[in-house]
Amino acid sequence: MPLLTEYWYKDLITIFVTVILGAILYLKWIYGYWNRKNVITPTVSLPFGNASKLFSQTVTFADEFKDLYFQMKSKGLSYCGYYFFTQPVLIVFDLELAKSIISKDFSHFTDQITYCNEKNDPLTGQLLALKGNKWKNLRAKLTPTFTSGKMKMMFQSFIDCSHELVKFMDGLSGIKEPFEVKEVVGRFTTDIIGTCAFGIECNSLKNPNSEFRKYGKRLSQPNFIETLKNITAISVPQVLDILKIPLFSSDVAKFFIEIVKETVDYREKNNIVRNDFMHLLIQFKNNVATGELKSEKSGEEGEKNGNEIGNTLTLEEMAAQAFVFFLAGFETSSTTLTFCFYELVTNPEVQEKLRLEIKDVLEKHEGKLTYNALMEMTYMDWCVNETLRKYPPIPILCRCCTEPYRIPNSDVVIDKNVHVYIPIIGIQHDTEYYPEPEKFDPERFSFQNKAKRQHYTWLPFGEGPRACIGMRFGLIQIKVALAVLIKDYKFTLNSKTQSPLVLDPRSFIMTSIGGVWLNIEKVSD
Numbered sequence: 001m002p003l004l005t006e007y008w009y010k011d012l013i014t015i016f017v018t019v020i021l022g023a024i025l026y027l028k029w030i031y032g033y034w035n036r037k038n039v040i041t042p043t044v045s046l047p048f049g050n051a052s053k054l055f056s057q058t059v060t061f062a063d064e065f066k067d068l069y070f071q072m073k074s075k076g077l078s079y080c081g082y083y084f085f086t087q088p089v090l091i092v093f094d095l096e097l098a099k100s101i102i103s104k105d106f107s108h109f110t111d112q113i114t115y116c117n118e119k120n121d122p123l124t125g126q127l128l129a130l131k132g133n134k135w136k137n138l139r140a141k142l143t144p145t146f147t148s149g150k151m152k153m154m155f156q157s158f159i160d161c162s163h164e165l166v167k168f169m170d171g172l173s174g175i176k177e178p179f180e181v182k183e184v185v186g187r188f189t190t191d192i193i194g195t196c197a198f199g200i201e202c203n204s205l206k207n208p209n210s211e212f213r214k215y216g217k218r219l220s221q222p223n224f225i226e227t228l229k230n231i232t233a234i235s236v237p238q239v240l241d242i243l244k245i246p247l248f249s250s251d252v253a254k255f256f257i258e259i260v261k262e263t264v265d266y267r268e269k270n271n272i273v274r275n276d277f278m279h280l281l282i283q284f285k286n287n288v289a290t291g292e293l294k295s296e297k298s299g300e301e302g303e304k305n306g307n308e309i310g311n312t313l314t315l316e317e318m319a320a321q322a323f324v325f326f327l328a329g330f331e332t333s334s335t336t337l338t339f340c341f342y343e344l345v346t347n348p349e350v351q352e353k354l355r356l357e358i359k360d361v362l363e364k365h366e367g368k369l370t371y372n373a374l375m376e377m378t379y380m381d382w383c384v385n386e387t388l389r390k391y392p393p394i395p396i397l398c399r400c401c402t403e404p405y406r407i408p409n410s411d412v413v414i415d416k417n418v419h420v421y422i423p424i425i426g427i428q429h430d431t432e433y434y435p436e437p438e439k440f441d442p443e444r445f446s447f448q449n450k451a452k453r454q455h456y457t458w459l460p461f462g463e464g465p466r467a468c469i470g471m472r473f474g475l476i477q478i479k480v481a482l483a484v485l486i487k488d489y490k491f492t493l494n495s496k497t498q499s500p501l502v503l504d505p506r507s508f509i510m511t512s513i514g515g516v517w518l519n520i521e522k523v524s525d
């Protein structure tokens, strides 16, 4: 039956045109947000705002925000507006403002932009995604897991996994096979995180099809639907909430929750104590129940207002934390190692200098790779820092405004729920701070050179209260791999590598298309 006119098809056309016009007007109003605040934005286009190239995956996150950094900074701007689809974002170029947002005035920007809905998806109830006081209490509890003391206690697990890595490399050097470095070091970091976070020997170096490796790959190479869910989670998270769509597929959640459940059961039944992250989580569960560990407010009160982590962790909460350590820990580190190897093979004099340092230090430590020996490898530290400068695995830092904030010396107020991005990829390639930024020069991180640079010019692990909690852990796994490999093997670039590297626009973490292929040869003593 016709509604508006005599003909149903005219009604249909009218409704269709009205909906389209309504959507366009709504988007135009949304995309006027920064204009109304007199904040300059790059040219905005319908329907994706400024992010159309990111949505069509024709540009990488790193290139998008590096280009924007240079384009806007050259106009003398300290910040600009941006629309990630319908989500307004402030992009900050000025180091002082970046410092205020992530450290000095942190109380206005306490949250990450990561999706969190523990009811729909238990795995999102993890440290990186939790908000407000819930995050604050959990962060306070988890921080002791990553002290240098705890790292020393876990160090033997790193060394055990490195033996497998060396065995694997020995095999390759014997048959003179080129190998893709990210695949191999990804298996190594998966094994370490599996051991330390889940107490499980994944053996992915021996068995590349191990379950952990399989899920690791799935998480780092999302398919179209998963990419769409990731984008929705950042730009319009309400859609996932209302439609009750979990961010992580049910089989991923089932795998991680089951593995934590089995580990906890086994350890509790057999009184097993290990120096790892899982043990600490079990202690939280049990100590808290006996009153030894108190969160800032009582769990009951917290449960009431729904904004506190309770006094005890449920199995799902434990699984979510182990999961984030896996998610945040294995690929960032394997990516860093991959780019570091690429630079070491394209700068053979740096590789040689590093090899000499490793041998010298080990000689002083009777040939044993101990925690202290690793800390004495200064040149290695510079090489890793320079890699993280050139290729920060996470190219932007993100915050959500949790309390309105007036930008100092301006009339611009950042409203609650507006996102803020700090494009560290731009800062770390800025000639003002790093002359010849494309050159790989570890000496930039010598004590004297570092002292000459401003703070906040090197941010691969973030800064302030929400900085990376696993920095020490990540650096140790990177350095252990470098120490055992560079000491005994010489690496050169294999012709299968697309050099200069081309980054993959489908990946948020910096990744090169086709990978980095190396030749390996044992060095004589």
Ligand code: HEM
Residues within 6 Å of the ligand: 102, 112, 127, 128, 129, 139, 324, 325, 326, 328, 329, 330, 332, 333, 336, 392, 393, 394, 397, 398, 459, 460, 461, 462, 463, 464, 465, 466, 467, 468, 469, 470, 471, 473, 474, 475
């Ligand atoms: C080279 C290695 C790594 C890099 C470059 C890296 C980088 C980062 C960055 C940029 C952040 C956000 C910081 C901010 O917004 O200020 C972060 C957060 C985080 N990282 Fe890492 N990370 C690495 C290794 C690890 C490892 C090994 C783990 C765990 C075992 C880990 C666990 C986390 C967690 C849980 C957070 C969230 C912290 C919070 O919100 O309180 N990361 N990481």
